[in-house]
Amino acid sequence: MKPPRLLEIKALITIALPLIFAYLADVMMIITAKMVVGRLGAIDLAAAGISTDLSYQMCIILMGFFSVVGVLVSEARGALNRERIVPELIRGMILAGLLGLVVTVIVLNLGHVLKALGQQPQVIALAGPYYTGFAFAMLPIVWFGVLRSFAAAMMKTGFVLAVTVVTVILNYFLMQGLVHGSFGFAKLGIAGAGIAWAVSMWFKFLCLAVYTFFLIRQRRLPLHPGTIGGPRAYGPLVKLGLPVAGIVAMESGLFATTSLLSGILGTVELAAYQMVMGWIAIPFVISLGISEGAMVRVAYFVGARDPAAARQAGNLGMLVGVGVPLLLVVIPVFAPGLISHIFLDPSDPNFAQIGGLVASLLLIAAVFQVFDGLQAIASHALRGLKDAVVPLIIAGIGYWLIGLGSGYLFGFHFGWGAIGLWGGVAIGLAFTGTLLAWRFELLAKRQLPE
Numbered sequence: 001m002k003p004p005r006l007l008e009i010k011a012l013i014t015i016a017l018p019l020i021f022a023y024l025a026d027v028m029m030i031i032t033a034k035m036v037v038g039r040l041g042a043i044d045l046a047a048a049g050i051s052t053d054l055s056y057q058m059c060i061i062l063m064g065f066f067s068v069v070g071v072l073v074s075e076a077r078g079a080l081n082r083e084r085i086v087p088e089l090i091r092g093m094i095l096a097g098l099l100g101l102v103v104t105v106i107v108l109n110l111g112h113v114l115k116a117l118g119q120q121p122q123v124i125a126l127a128g129p130y131y132t133g134f135a136f137a138m139l140p141i142v143w144f145g146v147l148r149s150f151a152a153a154m155m156k157t158g159f160v161l162a163v164t165v166v167t168v169i170l171n172y173f174l175m176q177g178l179v180h181g182s183f184g185f186a187k188l189g190i191a192g193a194g195i196a197w198a199v200s201m202w203f204k205f206l207c208l209a210v211y212t213f214f215l216i217r218q219r220r221l222p223l224h225p226g227t228i229g230g231p232r233a234y235g236p237l238v239k240l241g242l243p244v245a246g247i248v249a250m251e252s253g254l255f256a257t258t259s260l261l262s263g264i265l266g267t268v269e270l271a272a273y274q275m276v277m278g279w280i281a282i283p284f285v286i287s288l289g290i291s292e293g294a295m296v297r298v299a300y301f302v303g304a305r306d307p308a309a310a311r312q313a314g315n316l317g318m319l320v321g322v323g324v325p326l327l328l329v330v331i332p333v334f335a336p337g338l339i340s341h342i343f344l345d346p347s348d349p350n351f352a353q354i355g356g357l358v359a360s361l362l363l364i365a366a367v368f369q370v371f372d373g374l375q376a377i378a379s380h381a382l383r384g385l386k387d388a389v390v391p392l393i394i395a396g397i398g399y400w401l402i403g404l405g406s407g408y409l410f411g412f413h414f415g416w417g418a419i420g421l422w423g424g425v426a427i428g429l430a431f432t433g434t435l436l437a438w439r440f441e442l443l444a445k446r447q448l449p450e
Helices: 004-039 042-066 066-077 081-110 110-116 120-155 158-178 190-219 229-266 266-304 307-328 330-334 336-343 351-384 388-415 419-446
Strands: none
Touching: 004 120, 004 158, 004 190, 004 266, 004 307, 042 066, 042 081, 042 110, 042 120, 042 190, 042 229, 066 081, 066 120, 066 229, 066 266, 066 307, 066 330, 081 110, 081 120, 081 229, 110 120, 120 158, 120 190, 120 266, 158 190, 158 307, 229 351, 229 388, 229 419, 266 307, 266 336, 266 351, 266 419, 307 330, 307 351, 307 419, 330 351, 336 351, 351 388, 351 419, 388 419
16 A cells, blocks of 8 residues: 655655765765865866766766666565565675776776877876776775665665765865875875775775664674575666666766867857856756655565555655756746856956856756756656666667757757757757656556556
8 A cells, every 4th residue: 555645755855865965965075176186286187087077977877787776675675575685785796896896997097098088198197196096996986886775775874974974074184185295194196186085985885884784784684595696696687777877878978978069169168068067966966866765665665566656656756856956946047147156256257258158058957957857766766667778768869869969950050059059958858857757657557456
């Protein structure tokens, strides 16, 4: 029997709220790290920034893959199959360890990638000492993502927030010390930033690992010999995880390509893009936290064989997830100048031109952020139903064919510039979000008894 709506919303918020603040803390950690490195100089910031962005993109795709651990664990909880819970987690950790090591090797050789991307030799030379240390943050970042999905499935996300906030403070302390020689540390420059990231991420992962160990013992979740299984046991994880990783890669690629196209339009357009994306990150991480909650709640009721409750959990997640960005529309619509003043000095000679473009783009972003939230939550709710292949196709059509295709047409062929580019991406997100929400409702209704 499905729970009352208010009770379901409470359960959703219990999972989502700590995750939202944890994601915001992660964003703050990246910003503060760039601030510390930026004091070394513009080239150092560029070298660390591009190395971080490229490396993190790989981790984000892998964390999308392993988010399905939360689906499998939550489904097992709903089915009251306690014997499945720990093996699902362990299989996720083993596979994450293997793929995390692959990413580590790639990052250790990031110089070849930067050279292929046409980066300046000075940037590549400075990036080397940074990514050599940063590479050893890859494995704990991916493992932490697996444990975070497990915590969400167990409805125990409070500790995720606590350890993330502590890590933000630790990372700033280590960055300041190792980069600039503060607090009695040796001054290592840009190399110290990579080391600080690695130490902070290992701290963050190990804390959550210890918490997870005690949570498993507290819940007395069993792990019997042979329950982890052989290669075939990884089938459900890989079958669901691969298309999910594809969706995440397509979305990341969409925004990376939009950034590159903005740069082709001009430096003013690129600066405006970066400033608007700085704002968009806030409603997006809110939607991301809600989407994680909706995903595990849908999966829980699928396991409990309660399709009505699963349908309600997904729809309420989308309702809450769209409602919050709608409230935040007030800022880009009524106070666009606030965003410009946060990111750019008013004395900058290009302030008026960039500020005017930002104000126009924020009006599009007001629509953009609502549908971006809808597509994120609908996609996660469908993961809870173990439906990811068709959403991957929808995302490919919506993000790239419609979104980027129309954006390129409007921005370059019709000469509408950044406004046309962003308008096209907004159309693509609206298409994707609407179609994914419709598909969830269609599949959820099919599972209802006649």
